[in-house]
Amino acid sequence: MSYYLGVDIGGTKTAIGIVTASYSLLDKVLVPTPKSPSVKEIGDLIAVTAQALLAKHKLSFSDIISGGAGCPGTVDMKTGHIIFACNLDMHNAPLAEYLSKKMEIPFFICNDADAAAFGEYIVGAGSDVSSAITVTLGTGVGTGIIMNDKIIPSEGGHIVTKHGGIQCNCGRKGCFEKYASATALIEQAIEAMENNKNSLLWELSGGTENVNGKILFEAIDLGDKTAQEVLDKYVEYVAGGLTSIINLLLPEMICIGGGVSAQGERLIAPIRKLVHAEQFTLADGSYTQIVACTLGNDAGIIGAATFSKYI
Amino acid sequence: MSYYLGVDIGGTKTAIGIVTASYSLLDKVLVPTPKSPSVKEIGDLIAVTAQALLAKHKLSFSDIISGGAGCPGTVDMKTGHIIFACNLDMHNAPLAEYLSKKMEIPFFICNDADAAAFGEYIVGAGSDVSSAITVTLGTGVGTGIIMNDKIIPSEGGHIVTKHGGIQCNCGRKGCFEKYASATALIEQAIEAMENNKNSLLWELSGGTENVNGKILFEAIDLGDKTAQEVLDKYVEYVAGGLTSIINLLLPEMICIGGGVSAQGERLIAPIRKLVHAEQFTLADGSYTQIVACTLGNDAGIIGAATFSKYI
Numbered sequence: 001m002s003y004y005l006g007v008d009i010g011g012t013k014t015a016i017g018i019v020t021a022s023y024s025l026l027d028k029v030l031v032p033t034p035k036s037p038s039v040k041e042i043g044d045l046i047a048v049t050a051q052a053l054l055a056k057h058k059l060s061f062s063d064i065i066s067g068g069a070g071c072p073g074t075v076d077m078k079t080g081h082i083i084f085a086c087n088l089d090m091h092n093a094p095l096a097e098y099l100s101k102k103m104e105i106p107f108f109i110c111n112d113a114d115a116a117a118f119g120e121y122i123v124g125a126g127s128d129v130s131s132a133i134t135v136t137l138g139t140g141v142g143t144g145i146i147m148n149d150k151i152i153p154s155e156g157g158h159i160v161t162k163h164g165g166i167q168c169n170c171g172r173k174g175c176f177e178k179y180a181s182a183t184a185l186i187e188q189a190i191e192a193m194e195n196n197k198n199s200l201l202w203e204l205s206g207g208t209e210n211v212n213g214k215i216l217f218e219a220i221d222l223g224d225k226t227a228q229e230v231l232d233k234y235v236e237y238v239a240g241g242l243t244s245i246i247n248l249l250l251p252e253m254i255c256i257g258g259g260v261s262a263q264g265e266r267l268i269a270p271i272r273k274l275v276h277a278e279q280f281t282l283a284d285g286s287y288t289q290i291v292a293c294t295l296g297n298d299a300g301i302i303g304a305a306t307f308s309k310y311i
Numbered sequence: 312m313s314y315y316l317g318v319d320i321g322g323t324k325t326a327i328g329i330v331t332a333s334y335s336l337l338d339k340v341l342v343p344t345p346k347s348p349s350v351k352e353i354g355d356l357i358a359v360t361a362q363a364l365l366a367k368h369k370l371s372f373s374d375i376i377s378g379g380a381g382c383p384g385t386v387d388m389k390t391g392h393i394i395f396a397c398n399l400d401m402h403n404a405p406l407a408e409y410l411s412k413k414m415e416i417p418f419f420i421c422n423d424a425d426a427a428a429f430g431e432y433i434v435g436a437g438s439d440v441s442s443a444i445t446v447t448l449g450t451g452v453g454t455g456i457i458m459n460d461k462i463i464p465s466e467g468g469h470i471v472t473k474h475g476g477i478q479c480n481c482g483r484k485g486c487f488e489k490y491a492s493a494t495a496l497i498e499q500a501i502e503a504m505e506n507n508k509n510s511l512l513w514e515l516s517g518g519t520e521n522v523n524g525k526i527l528f529e530a531i532d533l534g535d536k537t538a539q540e541v542l543d544k545y546v547e548y549v550a551g552g553l554t555s556i557i558n559l560l561l562p563e564m565i566c567i568g569g570g571v572s573a574q575g576e577r578l579i580a581p582i583r584k585l586v587h588a589e590q591f592t593l594a595d596g597s598y599t600q601i602v603a604c605t606l607g608n609d610a611g612i613i614g615a616a617t618f619s620k621y622i
Contacts, residue, residue, distance in 0.1 A: 074595055084595055131463075143559070148461050152442075152560060155591045159555035162474045163485075172554070172589050174474075243483070244470035248454070248559060249463060278483050280466045284385055284395055 003059065005067030005105070006305025007046055008112060008297075009033060011087035014042075015297070016049050018057065019305035021065070023123045025298050029053050036089035043098040050103065066106040067099065068304040070115030077110050077151070108308040112300055114151045116293075117144020118310070119303030120255045124295040129252035133245060134293060137185075137238070137258035141177035145249065149310045157181070161241045179237035182213060182260050185230070189216055192230045199226035213260050220266075235267070239274035246288045247280045257293035264292050314370065316378030316416070317616030318357055319423060319608075320344060322398035325353075327360050328609070329368065330616035332376070334434045336609050340364050347400035354409040361414065377417040378410065379615040381426030388421050388462070419619040423611055425462045427604075428455020429621070430614030431566045435606040440563035444556060445604060448496075448549070448569035452488035456560070460621045468492070472552045490548035493524065493571050496541070500527055503541045510537035524571050531577075546578070550585035557599045558591045568604035575603050 003026065004019040010033060017028035031049050034041050046069070054060055073085030080096025082088070100107040110118075117134035126132030126146070135156065136142040143156030157177035158170050165174025178184055190208045193201055201219040205211040219227035242254055254275075260267060272290040279288060293299060314337065315330040321344060328339035342360050345352050357380070365371055384396030391407025393399070411418040421429075428445035437443030437457070446467065447453040454467025468488035469481050476485025489495055501519045504512055512530040516522040530538035553565055565586075571578060583601040590599060604610060 074592070145560070147458065147463050150459050150461075152458050154560060155558045158558040158591045159470065160472065160551060163472060163476075163551065165474070170589075170591050171593075240471060240474065244555075245559065247466045247469040248556065249456070249465060278481075280469045280481050281385070282482075 002065045003063055004305035005050055005064050005103075005107075006115075006301035006303070007050075007067065007069035008115065008300035008304060009042070009069055009071045009088070010112070011072060014046065015301055016046060016053060017298070017301035017305065018053060018059070019302055023302055023306055025302060027053060027057060028298070028301060033088070039090075039093045039095055039098045042088075042090075043095060043102055046099060047102045061103045061105055064103070064105045066108070066308050067103065068108040068110065068115070068306070068308050069095065069099070070112035070300045070304040071095070071109055072112050075109050075111055077108065077153075080107070080109050082109065106308065110151060110304065110307055111144075111153065112304075113142035114144045114153065115303035115307060116257065116295075116299040117146055117255070117303065118151060118307045119295050119299035119301070120144075120257070120293050121146045121303075122306055123302060124299060125255045125291045125293055126253050129289070131249070131251040132253040132255055133249065133251045134255040134257055134299075135242065135245070136293075137180060137182050137256065137260050139181060139183055141181050141241075143245070145251075147249070147251070151307060151310070156241075156245055159241065159244060161237065161244065176241040180234070180241050182258055184237070185213065185216070185234050185260065186211060188234055189227075189230045192226050196226040200224035201227040201230070213263070217263055217266065231267075232270075235270045236274065239271045239278075242271065242290070243275050243278045246275065250281060251288055253289040253291065255291055255293045257299070261292045268292055313376045314374055315616035316361055316375050316414075316418075317426075317612035317614070318361075318378065318380035319426065319611035319615060320353070320380055320382045320399070321423070322383060325357065326608070326612055327357060327364060328612035328616070329364060329370070330613055334613055334617055336613060338364060338368060339609070339612060344399070350401075350404045350406055350409050353399075353401075354406060354413055357410060358413045372414045372416055375414070375416045377419070377619050378414065379419040379421065379426070379617070379619050380406065380410070381423035381611045381615040382406070382420055383423050386420050386422055388419065388464075391418070391420050393420065417619065421462060421615065421618055422455075422464065423615075424453035425455045425464065426614035426618060427568065427606075427610040428457055428566070428614065429462060429618045430606050430610035430612070431455075431568070431604050432457045432614075433617055434613060435610060436566045436602045436604055437564050440600070442560070442562040443564040443566055444560065444562045445566040445568055445610075446553065446556070447604075448491060448493050448567065448571050450492060450494055452492050452552075454556070456562075458560070458562070462618060462621070467552075467556055470552065470555060472548065472555065487552040491545070491552050493569055495548070496524065496527070496545050496571065497522060499545055500538075500541045503537050507537040511535035512538040512541070524574070528574055528577065542578075543581070546581045547585065550582045550589075553582065553601070554586050554589045557586065561592060562599055564600040564602065566602055566604045568610070572603045579603055
């Protein structure tokens with residue numbers, strides 16, 4: 001029997017997992033990501049941890065078909081170099097080559113959002129379609145685009161959805177992620193709370209410092225008008241950007257990920273309604289499926305483990 | 312020696328051409344497109360015209376490797392059906408199947424903008440890259456996306472670049488094509504002329520009815536401030552939409568087509584400057600090439616003739 005090795009390198013933690021030939025996660029382990037690591041430092045940590053995890057299952061590197069790692073930042077999938085990962089402080093780092101030699105298996109790297117998208121595409125929400133885009137609503141907005149079994153590198157958080165809007169770190173004004181990220185949702189909630197200090201949202205949060213997505217949905221459940229208005233406006237922003245992405249690429253499916261996607265249909269249904277009312281192909285009666293991601297944090301490990309088959 | 316057959320079906324004229332094995336156009340002929348044709352009517356016209364053109368070169372259908380047609384509207388490349396082409400008034404029309412039987416060659420259809428993009432990608436401006444997007448600034452804005460040798464169907468004129476902006480026929484407000492099409496450029500020129508009746512642009516055009524792109528650039532050459540301001544604003548609109556498309560797909564190249572692209576670097580240089588100042592990957596020092604299309608009207612014939620190899 002043969003396995004894949006999947007690694008999801010995060011800014012604070014790195015997950016290493018064994019993935020079966022049928023793309024399910026056998027086991028995983030989390031280790032702290034070293035600060036500003038050298039290729040040797042992070043490479044050795046991954047290799048040693050993987051070896052221990054394999055040994056636990058009476059396996060060794062000779063049982064591994066190939067391995068892959070998803071890294072935050074810009075990577076060159078062909079050379080296996082991390083070009084620039086600001087959260088890791090790594091530049092032009094030949095990580096795939098190092099791990100390939102160290103573990104004596106074929107090893108590949110890709111962007112972490114792409115890896116997660118690929119996991120969803122292979123065994124998650126997108127497993128029955130031939131084109132799917134995963135849009136992660138997190139600190140920023142990340143996109144992972146899969147078309148015809150291939151990852152297309154993307155930075156979809158930086159399409160401008162509001163001409164001349166909020167200044168983005170990327171230099172542009174009005175980027176999608178300034179309106180549709182989880183961070184933006186909280187900022188929108190804080191602004192609404194400051195204008196509605198009698199709202200239940202204010203009461204439940206005990207002021208603007210502690211508001212989060214969970215409290216927002218709790219306030220909505222209790223009938224708070226302020227909280228509902230925040231969500232309605234946020235849904236409009238998300239749907240607007242998604243409709244543009246959909247019109248540009250006509251994908252079969254959009255998978256929405258990130259912590260806020262745990263709200264499921266309460267978030268997805270109103271987004272779907274707005275997108276389907278506006279998407280270009282509605283004239284043909286064809287609609288892009290809009291669903292929540294299903295693999296959660298394991299998507300990155302599974303995607304990284306298997307994407308090399310589809311580069 | 313073997314050849315391909317390429318057909319570019321337009322709303323008023325249909326071009327039929329013979330393309331060599333090295334993708335150059337041997338010869339072409341134009342015929343009027345029948346109004347609201349049946350599959351038999353337009354199919355027979357294409358077959359008869361192609362036969363005559365081949366005969367002129369002492370060729371027959373047995374010399375043809377395969378054929379393809381670019382059609383305006385939505386097509387299903389896999390089944391070869393025109394799903395909906397409003398300018399031809401054709402619905403669910405099995406044109407590829409009809410032509411394949413009639414001419415006894417493998418025959419395929421695709422969207423006309425995709426065919427033109429593919430022509431540019433194979434032998435035109437994009438022949439040295441592995442990902443290119445052709446953006447045609449015409450009556451509307453058309454996009455043809457090629458990634459990893461595959462056409463990705465798209466309707467890039469309908470990304471919203473100005474939230475809540477001008478009403479588009481598609482139902483959305485603020486679509487890219489309402490600001491960046493050749494039609495929009497003329498509308499923007501007319502608006503500026505009405506506010507500046509002493510401008511050279513007004514004088515050269517003799518009022519708002521006759522203004523066109525050529526006169527606009529003529530007025531700029533003669534130092535007209537009004538004309539220059541129209542172009543500057545238009546360039547800003549085009550660059551804004553292109554930057555969003557570039558950030559979403561990180562292509563190696565954007566090829567700009569449509570009549571206005573004949574202005575070459577006078578139009579392309581200022582667009583390139585704005586895009587390169589804003590595109591996400593500038594942090595890595597990598598920039599998308601922005602060039603004018605080079606094949607003109609033949610791109611559609613060449614692309615249609617050869618795209619089937621890459622479906």
